[in-house]
Amino acid sequence: MRFFSHHRRFEQKTRLSRGGRKYGHLKDAFLERSCSxxxxxxxxxxxxxxxxxxGAAGAQPPGTTPTRDVFSQQQDGVDASGLPIRAFMFLSESDNVVLMPGLSWEEFERLSNPDSVVDSNQQLFSFQSLAINGEVDAERFEGQVALSILVAPSQGQWIRIPLQMGNFHRLKPPEVTGIENYFMTLTPDGSGHLLLVKTDQQQELKLRMEVSARVVASTVAKTLEFKLPGAPSRVDLTVGAVGVEGEVLGRGDEVLETKVVSDGGTKFQIESGGGNYLLRWGSSSRTKDDTALLEVESRINVRWDSPQDPLIADFLLTVENVRGSIDSFQLRLPPNAVVLDSLRLGDSGRTIDLGEPVKGRDEEIRDVIIPEAERGSRIDLSFELQLSNDNASESNPLGFHVAEVVGSLRHRGVIAVETGSDYRLRWLSSPWVDRVIGELGEDTVNSGRKYEFRFERASFELPLYLGEKGRQLRMTSNSILDVYDSAANLDMTISINGQVSKGLLQFNDAGWQIREIQDSETGELLDLFEDDDRFLNMRNVGNGDLSQIRILAELQLEPENGDVGFYLPTVTDVDGAARVQKATLDINSTGRSMMVVDLAASVGLTRGVVAGADVSVAKPSTISYQIQTQEKSPKVVGALVAQPPRISLASEAAIELSGNQLRTDVDWTVTSSLDLEGSLFVRIPDASGPATLNENGDPIGSVGQKSLNEEPEAADGAVDSVRVANEPTDPNLNEPWVVSVNGAPAKLRYVAGDRYELISERLAMNRMDITWRRVQDLNAAVGDGAVIAVPLPSPGILDVTIRGSMGVTLRGDQGFDLVSADRQRQKRLDLVTFPRDPLRLKLLSRLTSQEELTVQKTVLRTVVGRNLRHESVYAKVQGGGRFQVGLPSEVADVSVQAFIDGEGKTVRREKDTLVVLLPNDSESHVVDLQVWIARETPASYSNIKPLLRLPFGVGRVYWQIVAPSDGHVLWASPTLGRSMSWRFDRWKLYRQPTHDDVGLLQLVDATSISMPPGNRYLYIGSDLRSFEVVxxxxxxxxxxxxxxxxxxxxxxxxxxxxxxxxxxxxxxxxxxxxxxxxxxxxxxxxxxxxxxxxxxxxxxxxxxxxxxxxxxxxxxxxxxxADQLRSPSTRSLVPARADEPEVTATEALPEPAPTEVTM
Structure with a gap:
């Protein structure tokens, strides 16, 4: 199929006219070539x-649409030949053929109005009902699913309907009625079945399919899972079992109904809104278990007087059934045990008889039947048994058993064995039974001894026997030795396990002075008497197997060339039966001297574990040793080595201004591992000179000079033991420091130079709180900008550990702020070390001048450099007392110069503000402020703004910009007025400011300062924050x-x-x-x-x-x-037709070749 595209013809004509060729306007005839x-x-x-x-040619103007007569031979969508138009062909500007398919009006409307098109994501279906009917056989479910769905028109698109039911498997092809175009498949993600339908009108389809599913079975129940779509659903499930109960595990709104069918089954009906849930069913009958679960607690008191006598055991059993009341139980007696009396029940005291042995089972098992009136879940039963004894000895011990409740779930208890005063109970270790330590006591009737054991199971055998001759005395000692410079204190704790012979212990004091010997448990003092030897009376310490005594002693040390040696006290039994299992010695050096032990020269000492592994100043130096033997008296040999003071210090200070006085409060928290022995050397710098105001901000006489006759400083830690006749004068005598240690006043004695000695009986060891306070009178003439020297105390010893930083808080009053003069006027100082020189503090006035600052004229100059920016402010001001200029935030490298009326002044920086103090008068003054700021500026392109912030209300501001010689201002902020004019110089234009450098500064009566060469630009404005040029x-x-x-x-x-x-x-x-x-x-x-x-x-x-x-x-x-014919210079603007006779063949336009499109 072929057709001509009129639009293509029009495009060709338009292109040719634009190029000035066929239909465009022809230019005038070319001139003949000239000789020249x-x-x-x-x-x-x-x-x-x-x-x-x-102008444009006579063809259709470019960018306009063709007229209607171009399409006169066409109908809408139909060519002149009657063939429908299927596509249009265009020729792009790059001579490429572009094909555009033809569109019907409906398709054009659909593309024009995308909102009216059906959204593929919109749900075009609705579930009406869902019914599932089936049966369960063993572990398989088989049934039928009936689903009703209402489908909306899809406009030729497929509608995806997810049916879910992923665990249901189709047995036959589905039956779908009510719609023709459909097919069914499974979802790729395994969620279930997927139905795809397509319809042109609303339809209600019916879906039926036969499915099967797996039933999960366990020992107690069966479970079937349902994964249904969100639709009103009903499930009828028949189970081939009677007497089963079901439950639904789902969202909780499902309705379950159970019915018994006539053919011996059970039918479950579930009504829900679809979704995922489980149906679980199982037998409703439960097997009743009448077996009793018994738990037993026993308390057994045994009396054993001699190895030949039998044992008398009194049993108290508490039996509890966790499943109900106790009707009867079986009791297993120990072998060859004899019941001495009837069994007694609880508090009522009712007696019952123990059953006789039954033939065919162990003779020790007896039946215990509880009367009906006494039955309950808890029974208390007591009885007394006689246990046989065949002369038990160490080689043939007695196997002790307890009465056991047969089949008990748990049986535990306590055994208390009491022996005669002449015998001691001995036993061998056995599983499930342990000795109870620390619960021994004295029987006031027969003076016997008690031994307690605890067991966790009743089926055990504990070997026991009595010993009357063999005694074993075990002793453990722990000694703490505190060594001072000239004395030593001993704290010895001795634990004795066993009976002391004759109630006496032999004691050797080894030359120590005994302060006291006491019972550690009661604190009672023990008697110490001499009968050729020294003895300790242990008769009053108690008759138990475990006792503990404490010995406190002291010894004066007499070092010879620093070496010391001494013996340690020892304790032994009178009969020599004592056997020390473990003895330790801990040596603490708490004075100014440290005890260094020579193990090679010492006797009976070996290295132990270092108790004080942390050698920080917060802990004393503690070293542990093991004492090897008690056969010889242990001896300690060593030397006393002097230790310098070592402290840990945390400090916090506060300096407060109150009127004409300056109060300084310093709080120290000192921790020392050594005894400071009542004194501590400190340093306080001299700051006795008065504080005055200097125009440059420098203090005059703020730091006092040391007197010429001052004595040189002594070495750290040295003690001046010789008093000279002429004692040095304390420079702080008129304004002394008031010091207290732990809340008690202390004395501060001046030594020499800046050294002082702090004396207090509370300067010992461990933690101490020291408070310093001083009130300093200020000069009445001190005003704004005055610098004051404030001394702070610091430790005068070498070994000092500073915890954290030393914080100094500065507080002013209503008239002045107190800030640091050396740290950018900070009000809070965090010092890493203690200052050896006085702190330099400055007073800043808070009072504002009664006369506000008036800025009459202002000139701002910005000199732009590659790495430096030079900002200049020339202002004529009056009143106010101070002139402030803001700096950019976080600027570190700044250099400043200030002149007032040509005289240099000091500039004070307060964070991001520069402050220049003005004379307190009503005259006008010229402020000249020069600021150099390190700032990099790109060479190719830069955005320039003033770096200084002038105070509000400055009025008109002249802003002069001095740019590099190769830089030009292309754009300025609209808020700026240009004070320049364009001048023509030979072949170029340049901008010349209306005021030169000298004339500009004469506006504010300022002195001219030479500026570097460069391009100068001058602007006028009032909103300084909007000044900006490029x-x-x-x-x-x-x-x-x-x-x-x-x-x-x-x-x-x-x-x-x-x-x-x-x-x-x-x-x-x-x-x-x-x-x-x-x-x-x-x-x-x-x-x-x-x-x-x-x-x-x-x-x-x-x-x-x-x-x-x-x-x-x-x-x-x-x-x-050369032989090509030229087109005529004039042409007709009316297109010529080839079939008209009056138009010559040379003037007729050739018809373009038809564009063919084959369908």
């Missing part, structure tokens, strides 16, 4: 000018504008379409917009553009001279042959 090449070149320039100024490098301007001119020349030369009047209009509009938005940039662009255009013209002229064109045209891209 210069005349030919001038003609070509004139031709170019005429081409840009010529500076661009000359190289960037030339590259940018030259590239644009070269690009335009290339386009005009090689693309004929661009040689159109519209191009000149677009360029003119763009240049006009640039002139309106940024006139400075437009002027500079014009200058550089003219230069670039001249260079382009020269380039074209050189090209023509070197290689002249044969057709005489400058911009011609093709060469016309």
């Amino acid at each position: 090449a210069v005349q030919d070149w001038l003609f070509r320039i004139a031709l170019v000018s005429l081409w840009f100024s010529a 500076i661009v490098s000359r190289v960037v301007l030339w590259v940018l504008i030259g590239s644009v001119v070269l690009l335009a020349a290339v386009v005009l030369t090689n693309l004929p379409k661009s040689r159109h009047p519209l191009t000149a209009v677009v360029l003119a509009v763009m240049f006009g917009g640039l002139l309106a938005i940024a006139p400075d940039a437009a002027v500079l662009a014009g200058q550089f553009g003219i230069i670039a255009l001249v260079l382009v013209i020269v380039m074209i002229a050189v090209r023509v001279l070197v290689s002249p064109a044969t057709n005489g045209r400058v911009f011609s891209t093709s060469v016309i042959a």
Whole structure:
């Protein structure tokens, strides 16, 4: 199928007219070649000018739609030949054929109104009902699913209906009624079945399919899972079992109904809204278990007087059934046990008889039947047994058993064995039974001893026997030795396990002075008497197997050349039966001297575990040793080594200004591992000179000078033991420090220089709180800007550990702020170390002047450098007392100079503000502030704003910008007024400010300062925060504008379409917009553009001279042959038809070849 595209014909005509060829306006006839090449070149320039100024040709104007008569031979969608139009062919600007399919009106409407098209994501179906009917056989479910779905028109698209039911398997093809176009498949994700339908009108379809599913069975129940779509559903499930109960595990709103069918089954009916849930069913009968679960607690008291006597055991059993009441149980007695009395029940005391042995089972098992009136879940049963004993001894011990409840779930209890006073119970270890330590006591009746055991199971055997001759005394000692400079204190704790012979212990004091010996448990003092030897009376310590005594002693040390040696006290039994299992010695060096033990020279000492592994100043030096033997008296040999003071210190200070007084409070928290012995050396710098105000902000006499006759400083830690006749004078005598240690007053004695000695009986070891306070009188003439020297105390010893930083808080009063003079006026100082010199603090006035600051005239100068910015402020001010200028935030490198009326002044920096103090008068003053700020500025492009923030209300501000010589301002903020005029210098334009440097500064009566050379720009404004200009490098301007001119020349030369009047209009509009938005940039662009255009013209002229064109045209891209006929200079604007006789063949337009499209 072929058809002609009228639109293509129109496009071809339009393209030819734009190119100035077939239907376009023909230019004037070319001139004949001139003999001179210069005349030919001038003609070509004139031709170019005429081409840009010529109007459009008589063809259809570009950018307009064709008239109706173009389509006169066509109907809508039908060609003149009667064939329907299926597609249109276009020719793009790059001569490429573009095919556009033809559209019906309905399809065009659908593409034009996408909102009216059916959304594929919109649900076009609705579930009406769902019914499942089936039976369960063993572990398989088989049934039928009936589903009703209402489907909306799909407009030719397939509707996807997810049916889910992923665990249901189809047995036959589904039956779908009510719709014709459908097919069914499974979802790729395994969620279930998927039904796809397509219909042109609303339909209600019916779906039926036979399915099967797996039933999960366990020992107690069966489970069937349902994964249904969200629809009103009903499930009828028949189970071939009677007496089953079901439950539904789902959302909780399902309704379950159970019915018994006539053929011996059970039917479950579930009504729900679909979704996922489980149906679980199982037998409703439960097997009743009447087996009792018994738990037993026993308390057994055993009396054993001698190895030949039998054991008498009194049993108390508490039996509890966790499943109900106790009717009866079986009791297993120990072998050869004899029941001495009837069994007694609880508090009632009712007796019951123990059953006789039954033939065919163990004789020890007896039946216990509880009377009906006494039955309950808990029974208390007590009885007494006699256990046989066949002369138990160490080689043949007695196997002790307890009465056991047969079949009990748990049986545990306590055994208490009491022996005679002449015997001791001995036993061997056995599983499930342990000795109870620390619960021994004395029987006031027979003075026997008790031993307690605890068991966790009743089926055990505990070997027991009594010993009357063999005694074993076990002793453990732990000694703590505190060594001072000239004395030692001993704290010895001895644990004794076993009976002491005759109630006495032999004690050897080894030359120590015994302060006291006491019972550790009761605190009662023990008697110490001498009978050839010294003995300890242990009769009052208790008759238990475990006792503990404490010995406190002291010894005066007499070192010889620093070496010391001494013996340690020992304790032994009278009969020599003592056997020490473990003995330790801990040596603490708490004085100024440390005990260093010589293990080679010592006797009975070996190295132990270092108890004080942390050698910080918060803990004393503790070393542990093991004492090897008690056969010889252990001896300690070593030396006393002097230790310098070592402290840990945390400090916090507060300095507060109150009127004409300055109060200093310092809090120390000192921790020492050694005894400071009541004194601590400190340093306090001298700051007795008065504080005065200097114009430059420097204090005069704020730090006192040391007197010439001051004695040199003594070495750290040295003690001045010799009092000289002429004691040095304390420089802080008139304003002394008040010191307290742990809340008690202390004495501060001046030594020499800046050294002081703090004396207090509470300066010992461990933690101490030291408080310092001093009130300093200020000079009444001190005013704003005065610098005050404040001394702070610091430790005068070498070994000091500072915990954290030393914080100093500065507080002013209503009139002045107290800030640091050396740390950018901070009100809070965190010092890493203690200052050895006084702190320099400055007073800043809080009072504002009654007369507000008036800024009459202001000149702001910005000198832009590559790495430095120089900002200058010249202002004529009156009143206010101070002139403030803001700095950029977080600026570190700043250099400042200030002059008031030509005299140098000190500039104070307060965070991000520079403050210059003004004279307190009503006269006008000239402020000259010079600020240098480290700031990098790009060389190619930079956005310049003033870095200084002037106070509000400055009025008119002259802003002078000194840019580098190769930088030009292209744009300035609209809020700025230009105080410049354009001047013409030979071949270029430049901007000249209305005021030069001298005249500008004369506006504010300021002295001129020489500025570096550069391009100067002057603006006027009042909103300083909106001051902003853009500076661009000359190289960037030339590259940018030259590239644009070269690009335009290339386009005009090689693309004929661009040689159109519209191009000149677009360029003119763009240049006009640039002139309106940024006139400075437009002027500079014009200058550089003219230069670039001249260079382009020269380039074209050189090209023509070197290689002249044969057709005489400058911009011609093709060469016309010599024998080729030229077109006439004039043509008719009316298209000529080839079939008209009055039109010649040379003037008729050739018909374009038809475009063929084969269908």
